[in-house]
Amino acid sequence: MLRSENGRQEVFLVVDTEVLHSIVTESRQPMADSQIQVENLSHAYQQRQALDNISFDVSCGEIFGLLGPNGSGKTTLFRILSTLMPVTAGTVRIFGHDLATEVKAIRNLLGVVFQHPGLDAKLTVVENLRHHGHLYGLAGKTLRHRISELLERFGVSDRATERVEVLSGGLQRRVEIAKALLHSPRVLLLDEPTSGLDVAARRQLNDYLSMLARTENILVLMTTHLLDDAEACNRVGILDEGKLVALGDPDELKTKVGGDVIIIESVDSGTLGPAINEKFKVSTVLTDDQLRIECERGHEFVRDVVAAFPEEIQSVRFGKPTLEDVFIKLTGNPFV
Amino acid sequence: MCRGRIRKIKNLLPIATIWWREIIRFYRQRSRLFSAIAQPLVFWILIGSGLSASFRPAGATDELDYIAYFYPGIVVLVLLFTSIFATISVVNDRREGFLQGILVAPVPRWRIVLAQALGGTTLALLQGVLLLLLAPMAGIRFGAASFFLTLGVMALLAFSLTNLGLLIAWRMDSTQGFHAIMNLLLIPIWLLSGAFFPSTGVPSWLAWTMKFNPLTYGLAAFRHSLYLDTTAKAFGEGTSWLLSLLITGLFCILTYVGATFTASAQTN
Numbered sequence: 001m002l003r004s005e006n007g008r009q010e011v012f013l014v015v016d017t018e019v020l021h022s023i024v025t026e027s028r029q030p031m032a033d034s035q036i037q038v039e040n041l042s043h044a045y046q047q048r049q050a051l052d053n054i055s056f057d058v059s060c061g062e063i064f065g066l067l068g069p070n071g072s073g074k075t076t077l078f079r080i081l082s083t084l085m086p087v088t089a090g091t092v093r094i095f096g097h098d099l100a101t102e103v104k105a106i107r108n109l110l111g112v113v114f115q116h117p118g119l120d121a122k123l124t125v126v127e128n129l130r131h132h133g134h135l136y137g138l139a140g141k142t143l144r145h146r147i148s149e150l151l152e153r154f155g156v157s158d159r160a161t162e163r164v165e166v167l168s169g170g171l172q173r174r175v176e177i178a179k180a181l182l183h184s185p186r187v188l189l190l191d192e193p194t195s196g197l198d199v200a201a202r203r204q205l206n207d208y209l210s211m212l213a214r215t216e217n218i219l220v221l222m223t224t225h226l227l228d229d230a231e232a233c234n235r236v237g238i239l240d241e242g243k244l245v246a247l248g249d250p251d252e253l254k255t256k257v258g259g260d261v262i263i264i265e266s267v268d269s270g271t272l273g274p275a276i277n278e279k280f281k282v283s284t285v286l287t288d289d290q291l292r293i294e295c296e297r298g299h300e301f302v303r304d305v306v307a308a309f310p311e312e313i314q315s316v317r318f319g320k321p322t323l324e325d326v327f328i329k330l331t332g333n334p335f336v
Numbered sequence: 337m338c339r340g341r342i343r344k345i346k347n348l349l350p351i352a353t354i355w356w357r358e359i360i361r362f363y364r365q366r367s368r369l370f371s372a373i374a375q376p377l378v379f380w381i382l383i384g385s386g387l388s389a390s391f392r393p394a395g396a397t398d399e400l401d402y403i404a405y406f407y408p409g410i411v412v413l414v415l416l417f418t419s420i421f422a423t424i425s426v427v428n429d430r431r432e433g434f435l436q437g438i439l440v441a442p443v444p445r446w447r448i449v450l451a452q453a454l455g456g457t458t459l460a461l462l463q464g465v466l467l468l469l470l471a472p473m474a475g476i477r478f479g480a481a482s483f484f485l486t487l488g489v490m491a492l493l494a495f496s497l498t499n500l501g502l503l504i505a506w507r508m509d510s511t512q513g514f515h516a517i518m519n520l521l522l523i524p525i526w527l528l529s530g531a532f533f534p535s536t537g538v539p540s541w542l543a544w545t546m547k548f549n550p551l552t553y554g555l556a557a558f559r560h561s562l563y564l565d566t567t568a569k570a571f572g573e574g575t576s577w578l579l580s581l582l583i584t585g586l587f588c589i590l591t592y593v594g595a596t597f598t599a600s601a602q603t604n
Contacts, residue, residue, distance in 0.1 A: 082440050086604045103604065107442040116432030120357065122364045128434070134353035135441035137346040179437070 034059045035219050036081075036187065041090035043076050050076040052242040053090070058235075060186070063213045063220040067230040067323065068239030069335055074223040075115075077239070078191045081221070082112045095186060108136070111185035113176050115192040121165035125156060125175050128164060129182055136183035150178040170201035177208075188212070190222040194229050206232040227323050227335070238327055245330040254321045257329050260298025263317040264291040264305070272312045279308055287334040294321065294329065350443040351451040357434070358422065358455025372417040373463055380410040407474035408558050409531025411467050412551070415460045415494045416526055420518060422456035423501030427511045445600040449502060453592060456498030457491060464490045471562070482564035489561045492584050493554045499591035506598040529555045553583035 034057035043051040051073045058064040068074045079085040081092065083103050092099040094106050112118075119128050126147060133143040151157045154174045156167075164172060173193065180188060193209075194202040206229060213220045213234075222229070230236045231250050238246040238253075246253055264284075266272045273284040273291050280301070285292045295301050302318050327335045362368055384403035391402055429435035438448060468486070471478065478486070504517055526532075528542070529551035535543045546552050557580035 083604055084436075084439060104442050107440060110440060112437065112440045114432075114436045116436070118432075118434060118437045120361070120434040122361050123357070123434075127360070131353045131357055131434070132437060132441075134349045135438060135443055137349060139349060 035095050036221065037091075037093040039091045039093075041077070041080070041087065041092060043073075043080065043085070043088055049242050051080075054239075054242075054244045055090075056237050056244060056247055058219055058221055060217050060219045061213055062234040063209055063222070063232070065230045065233035065236040066221070066223040066239060067225070067227070067236050067327075068223075069225055071241075072239040073242040074225075074239050075191065078189065078223050082110060082189050082191075083107055108183070109186045111180035111183070111188045113173075113180045113188070113190040113193055115195060117172060118176055119164045119172060119179070122163065124161050124163050125151070125167070126160045128175065129179055132179050133182050138183060146182060146184075150181060154178045169196050170198070170204075173197060173201070173205065177205075181212075185218070187219045187221065190220070192224060193222055194224065194226060202226075202228070230323050236323065238323070238330070240327070240331045240333070246326055250323055253323065253326045257294060257321050257326050259296035260294070260301075261319055261321045261325050262293045262295070262298055262302055262305075263319075264293070264313055265289070265315045266291065266312050267314060268312065272309065275309070275312075276305060280305065285328060285332060287328060292325070292328060294325065347447070350438075350441070351447050351454070354438065354448060354451035355455045355458070358452065359458060361425070362422075362459050368421055369463065372421055373414055373466065376410045376413040376417065377467075379413070380406055384410075404474040404476075405534075406532070407471070407476070408555060408562055409526075409529075411464055411490070412493060412529070412531055412555055412558060413526055414463050414467055415490065416497050416522060418460040418463050419456050419494060419497040420501045420522065422459055422498060423452075423505040424511055424514055426452065426502065426505040427508050427514070430506075431509070439603055445603065446596045449499075449592070449596045449599050452502060453495055453498045453595065456501070457494040460494035460498065461487070461491055464494065476562055479564070482561060485561040485564060486558070489554075489557045489581075489584070492588050493558065496550075496554070496584070496588040496591045499588070499595040502595040503591060503598050506595065506602050525549060525551050528552070531555055550583060550587040553580040554587065556580035557584050 036058040038057070039055050041051055041054045042049070054073075054077070066074045066077060076085070080087060080099070081094075083099070083106060087100045095109055097105045097109075099106055120131075123131070129147045129150070130143065133139070133146065138146065148157070148160075151160055154177065156171060156174055156178070159167060159171065164175065167175065173196075177188075177190075177193075180190075188209075190209075194205055197205065209220050209222070210232065212218055222233070224230055233250065235248060236246075236250055236253070237244050248256075264272070264276075269286055269289050269291050273286055276282065276284055276291065276293070282293050282295055282301075293301070298318055302316055306313055306316060324335045327333075380403075384406045387406075388402040426435065430439070465487070468478075468483075500522075504514070504521075508514060528546050528549050530546060531551075535546045535552075538546070553575060556575040557577070560577050560580065
């Protein structure tokens, strides 16, 4: 039963605002050694507010994930951080440089991997890297050494003289990352790096990025709409409709949300929801015709709810919260 | 002093690399060569021969028939087409391609545009030179001075036409609108430059439009340089050497500044 030992049944009703508050206030305290500091960043396209007063910090050695559904503002944020779009409101500092005024200094520090292929398909792997190196003033022996070193490390040395158009998607992505790292940037920005990759290649990429952040002390910031990718990050910021709704360690975020997650399917979820709320004093959330309930001691709740509504319930799923649950909890919307 | 030179080389490196990429890309997509040259050539032979029999441009002589009149216009059309093909790729490249990476690199926009314009100019010049081989068919005999002068004028023309293309391309999000602009703006600029018909005897509104078309002066300069060593005089265009060169040079500078300005305004 939900009347837990200490008898605080209302805990499920107040937790929402408390979690939200604690998550957001915690993030507002800037870390002393953070290398990217975003403060009160906003951006509007004509009518639409794409980013709404966003603040967060990222430090070297960590992988930071910006998680959000399509249209949540993460691409806008990526374009601003990668210097493609100007800062119009708020401040962004990268290694102490102001993004609004010191673009050139910041560009030298950034390695950027775009969502759409950033390689020239008509050029060979080496040619792509060589042209890229020239843009950053690298040339001659230094450049040649750096290129062969990176191709070696990414396991594409044997394909070096082939045109990019004949490589598989996974290999192309590796070449893109090698290209972005060529000029030894301090910050690696990636926009949806795993899109279009199969599960194995995705996992490999995430592992590689973790290793990179740890061993090279590079700051890795990536956007993603995939929950699996976000789970692999040290910290995530969850974006929804231009607002940063959560920020923190993925595990921490999940534990803060609630004990267990129960998902109930029913032929008539619309009436079952209020009935469950009434009987068990919980708050159910209806998404995609499913009822979602977060509570402590979920195994007991499952037993009791099935006993109470044997006819109405078609299926019950029980699990530990995921980042998707965090998102649904904080926004009330399904993650799509 | 040595350090200054190294810095200079470092500044030139991005320009050289962007320029060289344009050349390699073109070399590896040779169908572009065909499409930029074949179409104007077919125009020249069909329209030129067809109109020669029934139609004499004002100022024509026995040596200078319509085929000869049309020849400089066709060379400029090849320059125009090549420049446009070179700039169309900018639209896609910026959205999904290597250009994305160039835009986040520490390279000033004016250098990027300069490199792109020089790339387009080089490609246009290479194809223009191929067409100069056909000059004898138009009754033109080159001396060395005439040849190099012609190359110079072609370079100026190709540079301004590429920049004109870049000016448009940097504004566009997709290539879909490019055809409309080509048909409604670029082709009319060419048609009304004296490439297709001289301005003598046309209705006055048309004559005035042609007078205000910068390409009219480019074409006049081109005709002057082509016929420098030929005893038979070029069609009397009424535009002096000096004025046509001056305006062509000005057109070069204005289109380049315009393209740089557009590129800077469209990106951070």
